[in-house]
Amino acid sequence: MLKTIGLFDTSIVTDNVGDEIIMDSIMREMRDMFPEDFYVRIPTHDKIGSEGRRYARLVDHSFVGGTNLMCAYWWLKSQWKVGLLDFWRIGSPILMGVGWRFYQRDNDPITAFMMRVMLSKKYKHSVRDEYTKQRVVDMGVENVLNTGCPTMWRLTPEHCATISQKKSQNALITVTAYRGDEAEDKAWINLVCDQYKTVYFWPQMHDDYDYIRKIAGDRVTMLPASLKGYDDCIDNNNIDYIGTRLHGGIRVLQRAHRALIIEVDNRAKEISKDTGLPTVERKDLDRIKNWIEKGEEISIKMPWDVIKQWKGQFSK
Numbered sequence: 001m002l003k004t005i006g007l008f009d010t011s012i013v014t015d016n017v018g019d020e021i022i023m024d025s026i027m028r029e030m031r032d033m034f035p036e037d038f039y040v041r042i043p044t045h046d047k048i049g050s051e052g053r054r055y056a057r058l059v060d061h062s063f064v065g066g067t068n069l070m071c072a073y074w075w076l077k078s079q080w081k082v083g084l085l086d087f088w089r090i091g092s093p094i095l096m097g098v099g100w101r102f103y104q105r106d107n108d109p110i111t112a113f114m115m116r117v118m119l120s121k122k123y124k125h126s127v128r129d130e131y132t133k134q135r136v137v138d139m140g141v142e143n144v145l146n147t148g149c150p151t152m153w154r155l156t157p158e159h160c161a162t163i164s165q166k167k168s169q170n171a172l173i174t175v176t177a178y179r180g181d182e183a184e185d186k187a188w189i190n191l192v193c194d195q196y197k198t199v200y201f202w203p204q205m206h207d208d209y210d211y212i213r214k215i216a217g218d219r220v221t222m223l224p225a226s227l228k229g230y231d232d233c234i235d236n237n238n239i240d241y242i243g244t245r246l247h248g249g250i251r252v253l254q255r256a257h258r259a260l261i262i263e264v265d266n267r268a269k270e271i272s273k274d275t276g277l278p279t280v281e282r283k284d285l286d287r288i289k290n291w292i293e294k295g296e297e298i299s300i301k302m303p304w305d306v307i308k309q310w311k312g313q314f315s316k
Contacts, residue, residue: 003037006055006062012043017204020227021247025151026065033314044080056090066097066128066150068267072104074111087118095125097150100132103266112139126310129270147307148275151250155300162256165295171196172233174243177207179264184282186215191285192242193219195292202230204245260291276301
């Protein structure tokens with residue numbers, strides 16, 4: 001029987017092309033799980049209208065596409081625009097590779113109550129790191145598994161073995177303007193520009209463009225602000241990725257080039273703790289230089305059995 005699958009989609013009403021990277025991976029996994037079924041997309045970054053609420057209640061399953069949607073005080077500021085008039089009218093969504101917004105204080109009681117009422121009690125939820133899992137459990141939602149991020153579910157040992165450990169001719173970099181530190185960003189970008197023939201820059205968000213022009217000038221070659229432009233650069237050049245954008249780096253690993261992600265908040269740091277994703281503190285120039293010149297083995301450790309367990313509950 002044809003099922004209808006609801007998908008709370010983080011790539012709708014967004015200024016961050018990284019959301020497209022996440023949703024591309026989410027849909028690839030969803031098509032493995034529900035290959036012949038019908039999908040309805042509902043935005044997360046905008047308030048849910050009457051049609052969105054109706055579909056969310058009618059679908060056979062609804063999933064929340066993984067990004068850092070979870071937070072400690074929902075009613076003040078949340079990237080998932082579910083309000084006090086909606087959380088009990090959108091069915092029972094299932095988290096899929098969701099992360100936590102930032103390191104934050106204790107969970108707000110109203111937020112914890114909303115999550116306990118709203119999130120599915122029948123199915124286990126998927127979160128992308130241990131920190132997020134503990135924060136969700138602290139809300140009273142205990143049916144949760146740490147599956148890692150769905151963007152990394154295909155970074156198998158066999159795939160990682162195909163990625164060269166040697167320095168490439170060119171580099172591809174990203175920055176995060178809203179997490180910028182001009183002195184530290186200038187330092188690592190200058191290091192990269194000194195090490196590579198051509199350094200490409202991809203603006204994952206609009207403000208990244210002005211920020212890189214301010215701190216790097218004409219030392220970098222600008223790419224189109226689209227996922228296609230990014231993919232074309234990766235696929236058609238001999239490149240290494242060094243940058244602050246987490247999923248920008250993971251996209252490069254997906255396409256079998258090496259990547260080093262510069263930590264600017266909790267997301268890369270926490271995922272690296274769990275999986276061995278190559279990351280580095282922004283100020284650690286010696287580590288960045290050593291990675292560029294000498295390389296290192298790419299060893300991603302994903303919870304394959306847990307991922308299989310989470311997926312398997314929908315095939316029973």
